[in-house]
Every structure is written in structure tokens, then in C-alpha cells.
Amino acid sequence: MIAVIDYGAGNVFNVLKACRYLGREAELTADPQKISQADVVLFPGVGAFGAAMTRLKETGLDQVIKSTVANGTPFLGICLGMQLLFDSSTEFGSAAGLGLIPGQVVRIPDEDGQRIVPQVGWNQNELQRPESIFKSIDRQYTYFVHSYYAKCAEEYVVSTVDYGVAVPAIVQKDNVYGFQFHPEKSGQVGLELLQTFFEKAVRA
Amino acid sequence: MLAKRIIPCLDVADGRVKKGVHFVNLKDVGDPVAIAAAYEKQGADELVFLDITATNEKRQTMSNVVEAVSKQVFMPLTVGGGIKNLADMERMLKAGADKTAINSAAVANPSLISQGAERFGSQAVVVAIDVRWNPAAGKYFVYTHGGQQKTNLEAVAWAKKAVELGAGELLITSMDCDGTKDGFDLKLYQTIGRIVNVPIIASGGAGKIQDFVDVFKQTPVTGALAASVFHFKELTIPQVKQVLAKEGVPVRQ
Numbered sequence A: 001m002i003a004v005i006d007y008g009a010g011n012v013f014n015v016l017k018a019c020r021y022l023g024r025e026a027e028l029t030a031d032p033q034k035i036s037q038a039d040v041v042l043f044p045g046v047g048a049f050g051a052a053m054t055r056l057k058e059t060g061l062d063q064v065i066k067s068t069v070a071n072g073t074p075f076l077g078i079c080l081g082m083q084l085l086f087d088s089s090t091e092f093g094s095a096a097g098l099g100l101i102p103g104q105v106v107r108i109p110d111e112d113g114q115r116i117v118p119q120v121g122w123n124q125n126e127l128q129r130p131e132s133i134f135k136s137i138d139r140q141y142t143y144f145v146h147s148y149y150a151k152c153a154e155e156y157v158v159s160t161v162d163y164g165v166a167v168p169a170i171v172q173k174d175n176v177y178g179f180q181f182h183p184e185k186s187g188q189v190g191l192e193l194l195q196t197f198f199e200k201a202v203r204a
Numbered sequence B: 001m002l003a004k005r006i007i008p009c010l011d012v013a014d015g016r017v018k019k020g021v022h023f024v025n026l027k028d029v030g031d032p033v034a035i036a037a038a039y040e041k042q043g044a045d046e047l048v049f050l051d052i053t054a055t056n057e058k059r060q061t062m063s064n065v066v067e068a069v070s071k072q073v074f075m076p077l078t079v080g081g082g083i084k085n086l087a088d089m090e091r092m093l094k095a096g097a098d099k100t101a102i103n104s105a106a107v108a109n110p111s112l113i114s115q116g117a118e119r120f121g122s123q124a125v126v127v128a129i130d131v132r133w134n135p136a137a138g139k140y141f142v143y144t145h146g147g148q149q150k151t152n153l154e155a156v157a158w159a160k161k162a163v164e165l166g167a168g169e170l171l172i173t174s175m176d177c178d179g180t181k182d183g184f185d186l187k188l189y190q191t192i193g194r195i196v197n198v199p200i201i202a203s204g205g206a207g208k209i210q211d212f213v214d215v216f217k218q219t220p221v222t223g224a225l226a227a228s229v230f231h232f233k234e235l236t237i238p239q240v241k242q243v244l245a246k247e248g249v250p251v252r253q
Helices: A013-021 A032-037 A049-059 A061-070 A187-200 B032-042 B056-072 B086-095 B104-108 B111-120 B155-165 B186-195 B209-218 B237-246
Strands: A002-005 A026-029 A040-043 A075-078 A086-089 A101-107 A119-124 A141-146 A148-151 A157-163 A165-173 A176-179 B005-013 B047-051 B077-080 B099-102 B125-134 B139-144 B149-154 B169-174 B200-203 B223-226
Touching: A002 A013, A002 A032, A013 A026, A013 A187, A013 B056, A026 A032, A032 A061, A040 A061, A049 A061, A061 A075, A101 A165, A119 A157, A119 A165, A141 A165, A141 A187, A148 A165, B005 B032, B005 B200, B005 B237, B032 B047, B032 B056, B032 B237, B047 B056, B056 B077, B056 B086, B077 B125, B086 B099, B086 B111, B099 B104, B099 B111, B104 B111, B104 B139, B104 B149, B111 B125, B111 B155, B125 B155, B139 B155, B149 B155, B155 B169, B155 B186, B169 B186, B186 B200, B186 B209, B209 B223, B209 B237
Parallel strands: A002 A026, A002 A040, A040 A075, A075 A176, A086 A101, B005 B047, B005 B223, B047 B077, B077 B099, B099 B125, B125 B169, B169 B200, B200 B223
Antiparallel strands: A101 A148, A119 A141, A157 A165, A165 A176, B125 B139, B139 B149
């Protein structure tokens, strides 16, 4: 069973639909038991970093996530869900994240209005780790909508896209994975990435 | 690099796509799911569904359309037409839309933009602006209610205000160019593009491939919307993208 974490963040239904389209059993849930016993966990969401962390703490889901990851369950953060995996974000001041991957989430520099922020649209991935289960991502386009991006050590970066800065598109540390783009909005490429995650993601 | 977006727009009434979309091998030419899937296959980067249903009772039909499409087609979907309030926006987003386009309602009540952005995020709030050039005043003015009503709003100022209020994107239609197939209004997009720093989608006037080349090379827009040229197969998306790529415009192929 796939647990899709329900913490009140927007845009989770299309992730569920993608799972079901791929023939997978998936449930939107905030139940700690269901999350900890799931085969894999998806952590989607759009919105503001600080507000999302506050909700996770209020509901205790932050601890559920940390223990589920510690148990080795393959865990995939999507968009805001990916950003929340890191130590902190500078969105609206500064907020602590889940600290599952070392790094900081910062605003895409707009270069004095020369660059449009948010990045909205399809961007081309450059594979950084050829040994990754997601190696088929190389040269493929995926769909992004975001104003902030993760700054982290190279060892965690599976692929990047060029938006003036090198934006990490896929990150991984052990059994914790993150997609900055929306696989559920990235056509066949996105569906294949989800399928790969379901089939090949490592248990730590 | 971020690819420039080619966006077909579909008019939907009573759950059916209107304007007779002409696709080969499409059994039901009015079925939104089949048409969306066909456009995805062609390489469309996003889809816009415009609800042209006249009555409120039938709005539920539109969210059913969105629900059905988003179960089968995994690409960005924007829904516009008749969205009046936060409840309408929420219904479409819950049904599976990624973005809602608001037009007349935003003019009547600009705080709908900020409330929508706060509740659903800026990325979900596209402000659609229909404009017409007024030669006497030397300015673009905003029209509402499907272009029927002239307002006193000057288009560049309204675009700026919409972004300040939290619009995540602007979908700007030139009523002067719409339907002419004579090319996009380049001056309009150059003018507004200088003022705002969010993605702009150009709409109105697409007739030939060079029109897409011009709007992407000569203005800062990141998306171009078209309806009839694609629906009637006067152009296909792969044809357009092939030429764009050759001209050095980044596209997803």
C-alpha cells in the first residue's frame, strides 16, 4: 500500500490519481499507523514552507515521518514535500524543516527582476548520478512550479535543471527521495518516474 | 533551460468540447478526456479549459469534466470561465485543476486575487485579462464579461496590480488580434512584460508558425495559447515546436 500523507496541503489529489492510474493501491491518510506500515510513502504538497511545518508539528506528523524514514521505508517528497525534507528554509524569514537531508531551501534569485520567479513550466533534467534508479531522467523534461529551491551537497543531487542557477530536480539520501517537479503533471515521463520509485526505491 | 509553453485552449459547454475539434482517429470529437489525451500525445505543454456554460446549475458539470480529465491525463490543467469566488476556485482545484483563471470576477473584486493566492497559493491563481487598444487614448483598456463590457481600467496598470495582489501568472488576450490569425500583439506583451515579473501567456492572433516564433523571440512571454489553429489542424504542435527549436527557442520535444 502507498500512503500519501494528508497534512492539509493542496494539490494532493492528482498524486493519488497518478498512483491509481498506475494500478497501485494508494490512500490519503494522516493515520500514523497506516503511514508507518505503508510499503512506500509519498509526501506531496504545494504552499508555504513555514505553515506546512507548523501543521506537521501540531499534528505530530513530523515525528511520524522521521520514525517512518528511520525504519527504512522508501519516502518521496514532492515539490513542497521535497523542500520540507531539508534542514531549513528562508521563506518568510526562517523556518526549520524535517532535517532528513542536509541543506537549505532558498529563493530563486530574480537578478533584479531579470528572471521570472516562480519557475513555471517544463525544464530539462541533467543527470548528475548515473548510478541512480532515476537515470532515465537524463535530457527529459519535467513540470515545475516553484519559487524556492534546495541548496545541498552534490552527493545528494541526482538531477538538476538550469534556471540561471542549477536547481536540484531529484535528490536522494538513502531511502529518502525528493522531486522538485510534479511527476503527476509531467506526462509519461512523470508516471514512469513514479513507477520506478514504486519498483526500485531502496529500503534503508 | 525552461521550455516555452504551447497551450491549446478548449471551450467546454455542458461537459462537451465545443468549436468542433478536428482530430484524426478521435471517435467522439466532443469528449474532453479524449481530446486532452490527444493533445498530451501531440506534445501540448498545458491545457486551458474555458467553461462557456451559461448557467450556474451546470457548473457542476465542469468540475466533473476536470475530474475525469485529471484521472487520465497527467499534465497541467487550467480552468477558467465563470469563476466568481473562492468556492468556485476550490471546487475546480479539488476536482483536479492545477490553476484557476479569473477574469471579470477579479476586476469586480480585486481582493479575490489576494484571497485566492493566500488560500491556494499564487501558482493556482491565473489572472486572465482581455484587452483592446484604444487609439484615441493611446492605451490598452480592459474588457470583461467575455469582451462585452468595456472598463475604465488601463491594462498595464491592471496587470501590475493583479501581480501585486498575488497573481501567479497572467493570461493576456488581445481582442484586437483574436480571431484574425494575423499574429500576436507583440507590442502588448513587450509593454506588460517590462512591468511585471510573473509568467505571461499570450493569447489571440495565432495563425501561422512564424507568429509563435515572433511572440517568443520578440517578447518576454513564456507561453502562447491558441485554439482554432490547433483544433482545425491548420497547425500541429510538433510542427510549431520543430520550427521554434530550429529558431533557437527552447521547447520540449
